[in-house]
Amino acid sequence: MTERLDYLNAYRQQFDAQVLAIEDRAGVPAVLLDRTCFYPTSGGQLHDTGLLGGVPVIDVVAEEGEVWHLLATSPSFAAGERVVGAIDWPRRYDHMQQHSGQHLLSQLIHQRYGFETVSVHFGREESTLDLNTAETPPAFLSEIEQAANELAYLALEIRAYFVDEQEVRRLPLRRPPAVSGLIRIVEIDGYDYSACGGTHVRTTAEIAPIKLLRLERRRHQTRLTFLCGLRACRDYAEKHRLLTETAGLFSTEIAAVPAMVQRMQAQMRELEHKHMELQRRLLSQETAALVAAAPRVGDVAIVEYLSPDASVEALKQMAALLREQPRCVGLLASTVEGKATLVFCRSDDVVLHVGEVLREALATFGGRGGGRPEYAQGGGAPAAAVAAVLAEARRRCEEALA
Template sequence: MNNRLYYDDPYLHTFEACVLKQGTEPDGTPYVVLDRTAFYPTGGGQPCDWGELDGIRVIDVEEVDGDIRHRLEAPLSQERQRITGQIDWARRFDHMQQHAGQHILSASFVEALGAETVAFHLGRDHVTIDVRLDELSVEQAERVEALANRIVLENRPIEARFVTDAELAVMPLRKQPTVSENVRVVIIPDFDYNPCGGTHPARTGEVGPIKITGWERHRGNIRVTFLCGWRALSDYSRKHLLLRELTRTLNAGEAELAEQAQRLVAEREQLKETLEEKEKRLLEGEAQSLLAQAARLSDMRLVQAVLAGRSMQQLQQLARLVTTQAADAVCLFAAEGEKLQLVFARGEQVALPMNQLLKDTLPLIDGKGGGNPAMAQGGGAPVRPAEAVLAHARRLLEESIRVQQD
């Protein structure tokens, strides 16, 4: 482990190393293996470091068959034997804050609720742990969070080191190590002893604030989402600006925002119901008007119309109102727009299948659709005027009536 400089000093920004080998991944990405490195490879729930090797960007770091491969944006010169590495410190320190914060929060769940962590993920925007709990209340989450932040504010030392078998045997480990050799333990004295190969700050105070932002049930456990350090502060700043904007927009103090929002939602729902009722009455009146203008076809009334600016749902609703008011009615409706939309419907006294009529009409507009004998709907390209498409459907309808009468 002596060639892994991130274990000796997680604060190391730059280093020098010798190139041991160069290669190319199956996807064409070049990589190099060094005799020593400060770049942390992906592992243990922690993403890898980024940075540069002699000015060439390191885009991924992974351990493969015992080698730490530094995948590069462009290949190094084959003549280059010694290089200078530069760690993306902002990314590294963020990972140090989040990972140490996870240790503290997981230990706090054990201390406060007796709940162990069974999974950990450090993402680009959020960090999650899966905690062995059936449910988590707000009061419990606040208690765990308060304990975690107390440990942070006490600024306890964080010691990360490889331990002997004798030391390991007497340590109160939070979980058992996944390896049998070179076991590394991260220690927060009198609080947490956890086998871990990640990078961590020297003291808990550097973790910064720990904030639980939410939780949900996940595969029989509780998945807790949280933020630490600069991430938590950035999240607070963003939400504080949003809160200020809401207080201005709603003309309410912070304490009144929830009540004001509930009032607005209730008003919106009431307005929505009122609008829907008025739209229904307008459609009922429109249905009556269309029926008054209906043409007589044999023993049925044909309601044929091109209705501008209507959605498919509105066409369907209007067709239902017409056929409910008149059991002998047949509706041929169309609406023009980016697509030409069609709705064909019939009343209970009409035996002609509307889905077949639509199927025979859609080829005119390279359309697709479906439905049942009582109502069918579909749409296609507006390659023909809507009036011409409905006229074609009417001719098909008249032909079906003649066949039926014969």
């Protein structure tokens, strides 16, 4: 058994201990101590990191009362020796703030709405709790955030202690304990009682500020993403910086940024509409010129077009215009960014299956494609071979039309 010093004092950062065993786990040295401050991953909370005998601790695992410390490199100490450990305090304190904040939020949400917290996760950047509801009221985020911060600023004491199974029945736990025997309780000064083995701050004042970021529906549950303490402060500072820089780009005040962005969006939509109209007119003129200059098989014009920079959308628009022309076949291709794209089409008064023409022409050069008799699309051939693909397609069209 490993004595858990973090149970007694989550603020303890250094300790000394006796090395009970050292073993290899998938090529990684693992050290068992008689006591430790290092918290192992459990209950949604990530493990501590730090140094053990000067060697970085990269993972901490609890197994049947034993806490194993996985090291980055082989240690210089051996079993039976004493060693000094030191946890990464900023990481630990961040985890403490998030975990205590989750207890406060879960109890608050349960009291206000009756929603139960079914799972939690404390990530490197954001923390989440999943609620047993698929729907939340419109003002849920703002109401809970304000109430949580008001509670936090009361500086309610947070303490941890052990009780037996008989005494635990007298406590108003949010959820029944998952273990038996002596049970560790984390209490927020008469407000919340939780069976928990995690690390926590001393008062709710250390949780603040609490920021609720978003809600996501996940099947029949709702995931709430939140930040607490210094993590929330850093998030505010970064977002304030970004918003200030954005306001500077517009030479305006921060409060005016949303309206400015809305105006820009409206202008962009108008410009995009005008651009599309101009592009349509240009393509219409270009298409008419291509048809006029195209060689014919009988009275059918075969338009062959290869562009190094035309988008797929432009090819589709050209195909739509060509299909409006009488007695016309279009063999269109682009090699933008070195990627071959081909679009074939024909007008309704031409008897020809351009999908088969495209598929057979591309297959000759290792490409794939196909489609309907009047429209087809494909690619996959080397960009350098597109001209040859078009030549092969033209040959097949001429044979079919002749």
